[in-house]
Amino acid sequence: xxxxLVTSAQKSFGETxxxxxxxxxxxxxxxxxxxxxxxxxxxxxVRAIAGRVRLDAGAxxxxxxxxxxxxxxxxxxxxxxxxxxxxxxxxxxxxETFGRLQGLAGAALRESVGWAxxxxxxxxxxxxxxxxxxxxxxxxxxxxxxxxxxxxxVLLDEPTVGVDPQSRERIYEMLTExxxxxxxxxxxxxxLDEAESRCDRVVIIDHGTVVGEGTVGELIGRLFGGxxxxxxxxxxxxDAAVAGLELEAGSRAGRVLLDDPVEELPALLARVRAAGxxxxxxxxxRPGLGAAFLALTGRELRE
Amino acid sequence: MIGTIMRVSLLHLRRDRVVQAMTFLxxxxxxxxxxxxxxxxxxxxxxxxxxxxxxxxxxxxxSTRLLGALEQEKGLKVSRTLKTRTGEQPLDRERARxxxxxxxxxxxxxxxxxxxxxxxxxxxxxxxxELLADPSNPIAPQMVLGLLQKVxxxxxxxxxxxxxxxxxxxxxxxxxPQQRQAVDQWEQGLKPQAEPGAPxxxxxxxxMAGGLVxxxxxxxxxxxxxxxxIIAFYAAGVGVMFLLFMASGAGxxxxxxxxxxxxxxxxxxxxxxxxLLAAKWLFLTALGFVQVTVMFLWGALVFGLDLWSHLGGFxxxxxxxxxxxxxxxxxxxxxxxxxxxxxxxxxxxxxIMSAVGGSMFPxxxxxxxxxxAGLLTFNGWALDGYLKVFWRNAPLVDLxxxxxxxxxxxxxxxxxxxLLARRWECA
Numbered sequence: 001x002x003x004x005l006v007t008s009a010q011k012s013f014g015e016t017x018x019x020x021x022x023x024x025x026x027x028x029x030x031x032x033x034x035x036x037x038x039x040x041x042x043x044x045x046v047r048a049i050a051g052r053v054r055l056d057a058g059a060x061x062x063x064x065x066x067x068x069x070x071x072x073x074x075x076x077x078x079x080x081x082x083x084x085x086x087x088x089x090x091x092x093x094x095x096e097t098f099g100r101l102q103g104l105a106g107a108a109l110r111e112s113v114g115w116a117x118x119x120x121x122x123x124x125x126x127x128x129x130x131x132x133x134x135x136x137x138x139x140x141x142x143x144x145x146x147x148x149x150x151x152x153x154v155l156l157d158e159p160t161v162g163v164d165p166q167s168r169e170r171i172y173e174m175l176t177e178x179x180x181x182x183x184x185x186x187x188x189x190x191x192l193d194e195a196e197s198r199c200d201r202v203v204i205i206d207h208g209t210v211v212g213e214g215t216v217g218e219l220i221g222r223l224f225g226g227x228x229x230x231x232x233x234x235x236x237x238x239d240a241a242v243a244g245l246e247l248e249a250g251s252r253a254g255r256v257l258l259d260d261p262v263e264e265l266p267a268l269l270a271r272v273r274a275a276g277x278x279x280x281x282x283x284x285x286r287p288g289l290g291a292a293f294l295a296l297t298g299r300e301l302r303e
Numbered sequence: 304m305i306g307t308i309m310r311v312s313l314l315h316l317r318r319d320r321v322v323q324a325m326t327f328l329x330x331x332x333x334x335x336x337x338x339x340x341x342x343x344x345x346x347x348x349x350x351x352x353x354x355x356x357x358x359x360x361x362x363x364x365x366s367t368r369l370l371g372a373l374e375q376e377k378g379l380k381v382s383r384t385l386k387t388r389t390g391e392q393p394l395d396r397e398r399a400r401x402x403x404x405x406x407x408x409x410x411x412x413x414x415x416x417x418x419x420x421x422x423x424x425x426x427x428x429x430x431x432x433e434l435l436a437d438p439s440n441p442i443a444p445q446m447v448l449g450l451l452q453k454v455x456x457x458x459x460x461x462x463x464x465x466x467x468x469x470x471x472x473x474x475x476x477x478x479x480p481q482q483r484q485a486v487d488q489w490e491q492g493l494k495p496q497a498e499p500g501a502p503x504x505x506x507x508x509x510x511m512a513g514g515l516v517x518x519x520x521x522x523x524x525x526x527x528x529x530x531x532x533i534i535a536f537y538a539a540g541v542g543v544m545f546l547l548f549m550a551s552g553a554g555x556x557x558x559x560x561x562x563x564x565x566x567x568x569x570x571x572x573x574x575x576x577x578x579l580l581a582a583k584w585l586f587l588t589a590l591g592f593v594q595v596t597v598m599f600l601w602g603a604l605v606f607g608l609d610l611w612s613h614l615g616g617f618x619x620x621x622x623x624x625x626x627x628x629x630x631x632x633x634x635x636x637x638x639x640x641x642x643x644x645x646x647x648x649x650x651x652x653x654x655i656m657s658a659v660g661g662s663m664f665p666x667x668x669x670x671x672x673x674x675x676a677g678l679l680t681f682n683g684w685a686l687d688g689y690l691k692v693f694w695r696n697a698p699l700v701d702l703x704x705x706x707x708x709x710x711x712x713x714x715x716x717x718x719x720x721x722l723l724a725r726r727w728e729c730a
Contacts, residue, residue, distance in 0.1 A: 013730070050571045053730045078571040082564025101572035145568075 001064040003028055003075075003153045003184040004049065009058035011044055011208075018044040020208035021058065026153065031175065031185045033195035036205040037297055042188050045205070046155050049186070050078045063152060074103065077151035077183075081158045083138045084145075087131035091122050091141050094130060095148055102149040116144040119174060136167025143171065147178060154178065156187040160194065172198055196289040206297045216289050223295050224287045228261045232272065233281035243271045252280075257287070325647060336655055339673060352671045353443045355379045356399045356411040361430075363419020365462055369432075369516065370414065372454035378446065382408075396435075403435045403523050406695055409443035409667070411435040412451070422459075423466045423517070431517040437524050439533060439694055440667045444520050455516040524694065535609075535693030536686075538602040540662040542595045543624060543685045544653065549594055550587050550632025551649035557583065557636045557724075558645060566727060576724050584629050584717060591625030608693070615699055616692030623709035624685040630716025631681060637723035656680040684708045 004026035011019040018041045026032050036042045047053040049060055051073055060067040062075050085094050095113045104112055117123045120140040130138060139159065147154055156175075160168045172194075175185060189195055195202050196216050204212040204219075212219050232245065234252045241247070245254035245268075258264045261284060272279055316322055357370045374381045384391040385398055392398075399411035413433040421429035432451065436444035455463070468486050472478060478486060560566040569579060599617060602608035610617060635652065639645040657663055659673065660682025666674050677683035688705030691697035 047730070051729065052567065052571060073571075074573075076571075078568065080564045080568050082567075084564040084568040086565065098568070098572065101569065101574050103573055 002026060002061070003063055004186065005059075005061040006045070006049065007059045007061075009045060009048060009060065010056045011041075011048060011053060012056060017208050019048070019055070019058075022205060022208065022210055023058075024203050024210065024213065026184045026186055027200075028184055029179045029182055030201065031179060031187065031199045033199035033202040034186060034188045034205065035192070035195060035202055035293060040206045040297075041208040042205060043157070044208075046157055046186070046188060050076065050155055074149070075152045077146045077149065077154040079143050079146035079154065079156045079159055081161060083142050085130050085138065085142060088129060090127050090129055091117065091133075092126040094141060094145055098145040099148045104149055112148050112150070116148050119177065120144040121170065134167075136163045136170070139163050139167060139171060140174065143174060147183070150181070150183075152183060154183055154185045156185060158189055159187065160189070160191065168194075192289045192293060202289065204293060204296050211296045212292065216292075219289070219292045220287055223292050224257070225259075227257050227259050227287065229255055229257055229285045229287050229291065230261060230265065230268065231255050231283045231285065232268075232279050234272070235278040235280055238275075238277065240275075242275045242277065244268055245272065257291075321644075321647070329651065332651075332655075336658055339670075353379050353409045353446055354407070355381050355447055356385075356394050356402055356408045357381055357383055358394050358396055358399050358411065358413040359383075360396065360416045361414045361418045363422075365419035365422045365459065366414040368458050368462070369451070369454060370412070372458035373412065373447075373450060376450050376454065379450065400435050400523050403437055404695055405697070405701075406437070406690070409437070409440055410447045412447060423463050423470075429517065431519045434518055434520045435523045436520050437694075438522050439524065439536065439665070439690070442668055448518060448520070451516045451518060459516075534602055534606045536665065536690060538599055538608060539686050539689030539693070540657075540682075542598045543628070543660075543682050543689075544657040544662040545598075546591050546595055546625060546628045547631060547653045547656070547681070548649070550591060550628040551635045551645065551653065552632075553587050553590065554583065554629075554632035554636035555639075555642050555645045557633070558639060558642050561727060562641070570727065576728050577721065580633060580717070580720055580724060584626075584633060584720075587629035587632060588622075588625045591628055592621050595621045595625065613692050613696075616697070616702060617689075619699060619702055619706060620685070620688040620692055623706050623713070624688070626713040627681055627685075627709040627716065630713045630720065633720040634716045634723065637720045656682050659683070661686045681709075681712060684712075 002025045004024075006022060006024045009019045009022045011017075020041075022041065022045055024032070024034075034042050034045070044053055048055055049067065051067065062072045065072045067073060067076075086097065089097065092113060095116050096109060099109045099112055117126050120143065122137060122141060122144070125133065125137065130141065133141065139162075143156070143159055146156075159175075160171050163171070175187075175198075179185060187195075187199065199216075201213065201215050202219065203210055212223075214222070232254050234242075234254065237250060237252050238247055238254070242254065245256050247254045256268060258268070269279060316326075355373070357373065359366045359370055370381075370383075373379065383394055385394050385402070394402075394411070396411075396413050399408065399413065402408040403411050411434070413435060415430045415433065418430040418432065434444050434447060464486075468478070557566065560569065570576065599608060599610050603610040632649075635649050636645055639648055660666070660677050660680035661669075662682045666677045666683060666686070669677065684705050688702055688709070691701055691705070
C-alpha cells in the first residue's frame with residue numbers, strides 16, 4: 001500500500017491544460033523530488049493532492065484510501081512555499097493554532113508542540129514573536145506547523161527557498177528525522193543539486209505530463225548511457241566557433257558530450273589546436289541532473 | 304530629469320483606472336452625495352416636509368381658520384386623526400404628545416379651549432397655541448412656528464382687527480357710528496383675498512409682523528427623560544461609523560492571510576471556509592460590541608449620557624448593529640482583491656453610508672427623499688434604533704423593526720461573504 005498514489009491526474013483551467021494525465025507514487029519513508037520548469041504543473045499537482053484543486057479526471061489515494069474519503073487527508077501534512085505563519089503570535093502559539101486546526105487537543109497537543117519545538121530547534125525561542133525570527137527560523141517553524149500532527153505524507157513546496165546554507169542543512173536534518181519516523185516526503189524544488197544529492201527519486205514534469213522519473217542514476221543512465229561531458233578551458237576567449245565545442249559566451253570554457261571519451265578525445269583536442277588555441281585545463285564528468293533536466297524539457301530549470 | 308519622472312507619473316496615471324477614478328470621479332460623486340444630503344436636493348425638493356398633528360380643543364372660528372390655513376401649507380403634512388387597528392380616531396392632546404415622543408410626528412399643534420374667545424390675546428394669561436415638540440429636531444418647531452404666524456397674518460387678519468377693536472372699546476369706550484363704519488370697511492379689506500399659503504395673500508400689514516398668534520413650545524422629550532441628551536445621537540452616529548471602519552479593517556485580515564499564504568494553509572486543515580468566516584464574524588461582532596460599549600461608557604462618564612437606565616436597549620441594539628457591521632466588513636473583504644483595494648473601497652462606501660444614513664447629519668433634517676434613502680443604509684436603521692432607546696425611551700419591543708432589519712442584514716451579508724469567498728476555495 002503506497003502512502004501516496006496519483007493516477008492519470010488531469011486538470012484544465014479554461015483552455016490551459018495544467019495536468020495532462022500525471023501519475024506518480026511515493027513509497028514509505030521515501031523522499032521524492034518533483035521537478036519541472038515554471039508552469040509545468042507542479043503546483044497544480046501539489047494543490048490537488050492537498051485538496052485545494054479538484055481534478056477533472058484521475059485519482060489520488062492516500063494510504064490506500066481515496067483522498068476525498070472523510071479523514072483521508074488527516075494523513076497529509078502541507079508545508080507551503082510562503083512562510084504561512086502569524087507573525088504577531090509566538091512560535092508556541094503558532095504551533096498550538098495549527099495543531100488545533102489539525103484536530104489535536106489537550107495532552108496530545110502539548111506533547112506535539114513540545115516535540116515540534118525541539119525538532120525544529122526553536123525551544124529557546126518558543127515564547128518570542130515570529131516576526132522577530134530570522135528567515136531560517138521562520139522556515140523551520142513553517143515546516144513544523146505542517147507536520148505537527150505527524151502525517152504519513154508531507155508535501156513540501158520549496159522548503160529551503162531563500163535560506164542560508166546552514167539553515168538548509170538544518171532543514172534537511174529535520175526532514176531526515178521525519179523519514180526515519182516513517183513519513184514519506186514529496187518535495188518541489190528549483191535546487192537541482194539538492195534534489196540530486198538528497199532525494200531518493202525524482203519525477204520531472206513538463207506541460208502537465210511526466211517526462212522522466214527514477215533515481216538520478218537511472219535517469220542519467222537512460223538518457224546518456226556511458227557518455228561523458230568534457231569541459232575544456234582554452235588559453236583565450238575564442239573569437240569564432242570551434243568545431244564540436246559548445247562555447248559559453250564570453251568565457252574561455254567549452255563543453256562537449258562524448259559517447260566514448262577514450263576514442264573521441266584525441267580528435268577533439270587536435271581540432272582545438274588546429275583552430276589556434278591551447279588547452280589549459282580539461283575535465284571529464286558524468287552528466288548530472290541538470291543535463292538530464294535540460295535533455296527532457298529542453299529548458300534550464302531557472303527559465 | 305524632472306520631465307522624465309513626470310512622464311513616468313503620467314504613464315502610471317494613464318494606465319491605472321482605479322487611480323483615475325479616485326482622482327476625478329470620486330470627488331464628484333462625494334460632492335453630489337453631500338450636496339444632496341446637506342443641500343436638501345435629491346428629488347424631494349429643497350424643503351424638509353414636516354409631519355404635523357393638529358388638535359383643535361377650541362372649536363372656534365379662529366381655531367378652525369388657523370388650522371385650516373395650516374393644512375394648506377405645502378411644507379407640512381398635517382393630520383387630524385390617528386390610524387389605529389379599529390379605524391381612524393381624532394387626535395387629542397395626549398395621543399399627539401405620545402406620537403411626538405415616539406417620533407411618528409415631528410410637531411403637534413394644540414389650540415387650547417378659549418383661544419378663539421381670547422384672540423388676539425392681549426389680556427394677561429390668555430390661552431396660547433401649544434407646539435408639542437421633540438428638541439432633537441430643532442428645525443420642525445421653528446418652521447411650524449413661522450408658518451403659524453404666516454397663516455395668522457394671511458388668513459386671520461380680519462379676526463385680529465376685530466379682536467383688537469373689541470379690546471379697544473373695552474378699555475376706551477364704544478366707537479362712534481362713523482368710526483364703526485370705517486372699521487367695518489377696513490375689516491372687510493382684511494379678509495383673505497387669496498388662497499392661504501399663496502405669496503402675498505391677504506391684506507396683512509407689515510405692522511402685524513411681530514407675532515399674531517400667541518404660541519408656546521412644549522418640550523415633550525425632556526419632561527419624559529430629563530437626563531437624556533443629544534449626546535446619545537452623536538455617540539450612536541460616530542459609534543456606528545467607526546464600527547463599520549473597524550469591521551472592514553479587521554475583515555481585511557482575511558486578505559492579509561490570503562496574500563501571506565496563511566489562508567491556503569488554513570484551508571488545507573480541517574477548518575474549511577465556512578467555519579473560518581463564522582469564526583471571524585463572531586470575533587468581529589464581539590469586538591464591535593466592546594468598541595461601542597467603550598464609547599458609550601466614555602459618553603456616560605464624561606458627558607453624562609444616561610447609559611445605565613437604557614442598558615437593555617443598548618445591549619440589543621449594539622449586538623445586532625455589531626453583527627450586521629461585521630458581516631458588512633467581511634463582504635467588503637471578500638469582495639476586494641487586495642488590502643489597498645479594501646482600504647479605498649471601504650472608505651468610500653462607509654463615508655457615503657454614514658452621510659446618507661445620518662451618522663454625520665441627522666436624517667430628520669434631510670429632505671424627505673434623502674430620509675427615505677437613508678433607510679437603504681445600514682447606519683439609518685442602527686441610528687433609528689439607538690434614538691428610540693436613548694431619546695424616546697422606547698420599550699424593547701418597539702425595537703423590533705430595527706432588530707429585524709439589522710439581523711436580516713447580518714444574515715444577508717454573511718451569505719454574500721460566503722459566496723464571494725468561494726474564489727479561495729477548491730479550484
